[in-house]
Amino acid sequence: MYNRNFKIVALAVVSVFFLQTFAQNNWNVPADKKAKNSYIKFDAASAGQGEAIYNKNCASCHGNPGKGNVQKTLNPIPPDLSSIGTQSLTDGELFYILSSGRGLMPNFKSMLSDEERWKVISYIRSFNKGYVQTLSKFDPNKAKLIKVSTNYDRKTAQVKVDVKVNEKSGIVALKNAEIGLFVTRYFGKLQIQKNQLTNADGQTVFDFPKDIPGDKTGTVELVVKLNDENYGEIESSTKLQLGVPTDKPALTDKRAIWGTLAKAPFWIILLYLAGVFAFGAVLLYLIFALNKIRKSGSNKPQ
Numbered sequence: 001m002y003n004r005n006f007k008i009v010a011l012a013v014v015s016v017f018f019l020q021t022f023a024q025n026n027w028n029v030p031a032d033k034k035a036k037n038s039y040i041k042f043d044a045a046s047a048g049q050g051e052a053i054y055n056k057n058c059a060s061c062h063g064n065p066g067k068g069n070v071q072k073t074l075n076p077i078p079p080d081l082s083s084i085g086t087q088s089l090t091d092g093e094l095f096y097i098l099s100s101g102r103g104l105m106p107n108f109k110s111m112l113s114d115e116e117r118w119k120v121i122s123y124i125r126s127f128n129k130g131y132v133q134t135l136s137k138f139d140p141n142k143a144k145l146i147k148v149s150t151n152y153d154r155k156t157a158q159v160k161v162d163v164k165v166n167e168k169s170g171i172v173a174l175k176n177a178e179i180g181l182f183v184t185r186y187f188g189k190l191q192i193q194k195n196q197l198t199n200a201d202g203q204t205v206f207d208f209p210k211d212i213p214g215d216k217t218g219t220v221e222l223v224v225k226l227n228d229e230n231y232g233e234i235e236s237s238t239k240l241q242l243g244v245p246t247d248k249p250a251l252t253d254k255r256a257i258w259g260t261l262a263k264a265p266f267w268i269i270l271l272y273l274a275g276v277f278a279f280g281a282v283l284l285y286l287i288f289a290l291n292k293i294r295k296s297g298s299n300k301p302q
């Protein structure tokens with residue numbers, strides 16, 4: 001009986017292990033991210049700059065491509081990025097993996113800029129002779145041409161977002177751009193409704209809840225996140241008086257665990273002091289005890 005149960009458990013453990021291994025090879029990159037291409041040309045110059053970034057940020061785990069010096073003590077073992085497995089991933093998948101990470105593979109979204117991440121990929125691709133790049137039309141300088149305006153209509157309780165592009169030919173509306181509306185809260189941003197696309201006039205309208213607390217004057221910081229195929233991702237924030245006036249103290253006004261010494265809660269200060277005293281007491285006791293041993297040793301007649 002015991003033996004049978006043991007076998008079942010062993011079988012379950014082994015299958016979970018296998019399933020996990022299979023699942024890990026699949027990065028499940030969303031289709032639109034998978035199809036993404038680099039706007040940086042993969043040539044000797046970008047690969048050279050990518051190599052420097054690679055040596056600093058990646059080589060400690062992934063080793064040098066093709067040299068077999070990957071960090072084998074990790075689980076899963078970081079793949080050699082010149083391998084067929086890695087090279088069969090699309091540029092978009094590589095960019096996604098670098099941006100979001102998984103387990104021991106860190107995410108580099110905040111450590112490396114978009115441009116730096118593409119340069120590292122340029123370096124990785126330089127180990128693939130058969131690779132042919134599809135360059136993206138996206139031009140990061142175009143983001144500067146965009147102007148987002150955000151307005152609140154008190155009567156309808158709606159926030160209207162209007163997106164214009166300052167093209168050479170004149171100012172035009174940006175249609176079909178994905179817009180997300182957020183409100184800045186203490187910790188992070190709260191999304192108001194789902195993302196929407198701008199219409200032919202470059203506009204979209206969000207119903208704004210009437211019960212969002214603002215500061216003393218009801219001012220709320222609205223953040224518009226725009227995502228467009230050609231113009232990229234843009235964030236713009238505006239302060240508008242559309243919340244419920246709330247007399248909330250700033251987070252650092254009261255004693256709280258994130259406060260500095262003057263603003264820390266008493267219990268944390270007490271706990272800390274108790275710890276320091278307890279440590280001191282043990283130390284004193286040890287010195288006392290050692291001294292006693294020393295004395296008793298030297299007093300003994302030989």
Ligand code: HEC
Nearest residue numbers: 024057058061076077078079085086097102103104105120
């Ligand atoms: C701390 C160790 C570590 C560092 C640093 C690191 N990686 Fe990774 N990387 C991993 C591990 C572990 C995996 C496997 C993760 C998995 O399969 O869940 C991985 C997976 C990958 C993959 C997927 C490969 C494939 O064939 O599935 C790519 C691409 C990658 N890393 C690129 C990079 C790049 C580029 C850098 C530097 C900018 C980097 N990594 C830095 C540990 C690391």
